[in-house]
Amino acid sequence: NAGVTQTPKFQVLKTGQSMTLQCAQDMNHNSMYWYRQDPGMGLRLIYYSASEGTTDKGEVPNGYNVSRLNKREFSLRLESAAPSQTSVYFCASSELPPGQLAKNIQYFGAGTRLSVL
Amino acid sequence: AQSVTQLDSHVSVSEGTPVLLRCNYSSSYSPSLFWYVQHPNKGLQLLLKYTSAATLVKGINGFEAEFKKSETSFHLTKPSAHMSDAAEYFCVVIPSSGGYNKLIFGAGTRLAVHP
Numbered sequence: 001n002a003g004v005t006q007t008p009k010f011q012v013l014k015t016g017q018s019m020t021l022q023c024a025q026d027m028n029h030n031s032m033y034w035y036r037q038d039p040g041m042g043l044r045l046i047y048y049s050a051s052e053g054t055t056d057k058g059e060v061p062n063g064y065n066v067s068r069l070n071k072r073e074f075s076l077r078l079e080s081a082a083p084s085q086t087s088v089y090f091c092a093s094s095e096l097p098p099g100q101l102a103k104n105i106q107y108f109g110a111g112t113r114l115s116v117l
Numbered sequence: 118a119q120s121v122t123q124l125d126s127h128v129s130v131s132e133g134t135p136v137l138l139r140c141n142y143s144s145s146y147s148p149s150l151f152w153y154v155q156h157p158n159k160g161l162q163l164l165l166k167y168t169s170a171a172t173l174v175k176g177i178n179g180f181e182a183e184f185k186k187s188e189t190s191f192h193l194t195k196p197s198a199h200m201s202d203a204a205e206y207f208c209v210v211i212p213s214s215g216g217y218n219k220l221i222f223g224a225g226t227r228l229a230v231h232p
Contacts, residue, residue, distance in 0.1 A: 004160065040126070042207060042222030043161075090160060106220070108153075108160030 002026050006091050006109035013081045013116045021076040021112050023091030031094045032074035033058075033106065034066060036087040043090060049074055081116045088113050119144045121210045123223035131231050136180075136195040138226045140208035143189060150191045151209040152182055155225075161207065167191065178202070203230045 007022045025032065030051050035043040035058075045058030049068040063085060065077045074093075078085060092106040124139040142148060149168045153161040165176025172184045178201075182193045191208060208223040 040224050042121075042224050043220075044222070045220065092161075105163050105166070106161075108162070110158065110160045 004091055004093055004107050004109035006089075006112050008112060009110065010113045011115070013078075013114065015082060015116060017081050018077065018079050019081065020078075021089055021091075021114075022073070023075065023109060024073045025091075025093040025107070026072065027093060027095070027107065028071070029093035029095050029107070030071070031096065032068065033092040033094075034064075034074070034076045035090045035092065036060065036085075037090060037111070038087050046076065046089075081114075083116045086114060086116045119148070119210060119221055121208050121221050121223040123206075123208050123226045125226050126224065127227045127229070129229040129231065130198045132200055133197050136193070136198045136202065136228065138193040138206050138208075138228065140191045140193065140223060141189055142191060142208070142210045144210060149211040150182075150184060151211075151220075152176065152180070152191075152193050153207045153209060154204050155207065156204045164193070164206070198228075198230045200230050200232070203228055 004025045033048045034046040036046055037043050044060050046060055046064050047055055047058050047066040049055045052068055052071045055066050055068055067075045089112045091109045094106045120143050122141045130136055151166045152164040154164050155161045164180050165174045165182055167174045167184045175181045180195045182191050184191050205225045205227045207225050210221045
């Protein structure tokens with residue numbers, strides 16, 4: 001019972017480098033999300049995908065792009081990493097669309113710890 | 118604007134003593150409220166949720182929370198702390214204003230449990 005799987009677990013980048021964070025869920029969920037977690041700030045939504053083929057910006061989308069490759073996979077790309085993107089990144093999924101979150105539960109991956117030097 | 122305030126960034130208790138993690142919210146509408154727990158190097162796990170049914174909500178691992186509209190609070194409690202409860206806890210609100218229901222996270226409370 002894998003749930004939500006994120007790779008890699010840790011990554012160190014130099015400023016200006018690019019990388020893609022991978023996320024896959026095996027629960028046949030329709031909706032997927034990317035968050036970043038910074039000390040003292042809780043989690044903030046970067047992008048979400050309500051269903052396969054759609055993506056929308058969240059609270060802090062600048063500097064990121066996403067791809068909903070298929071129903072299972074939702075990747076987050078940093079085209080030119082900056083030190084301000086040093087954070088812990090969480091992927092999540094939910095069965096119902098975002099508009100029904102009040103009745104819904106989000107399942108989270110274990111996170112990717114990213115440092116940008 | 119909607120917001121969530123967790124009143125303590127760190128709470129330390131002895132094993133076997135009660136736990137109280139405080140959360141206040143502001144919302145223009147009747148919100149849905151959640152508590153999530155994050156153990157070290159793990160993702161977030163749902164502890165419990167309030168969605169306008171009973172005001173006292175029971176969750177997993179002996180935790181419960183009471184929704185008090187007059188105080189705009191949703192404090193998390195447990196009668197007797199266990200060592201395995203040491204983790205970070207997040208209070209989350211979804212303001213039910215229609216459309217996309219955005220999760221608003223509190224900053225988190227780190228719970229330490231001492232023998």
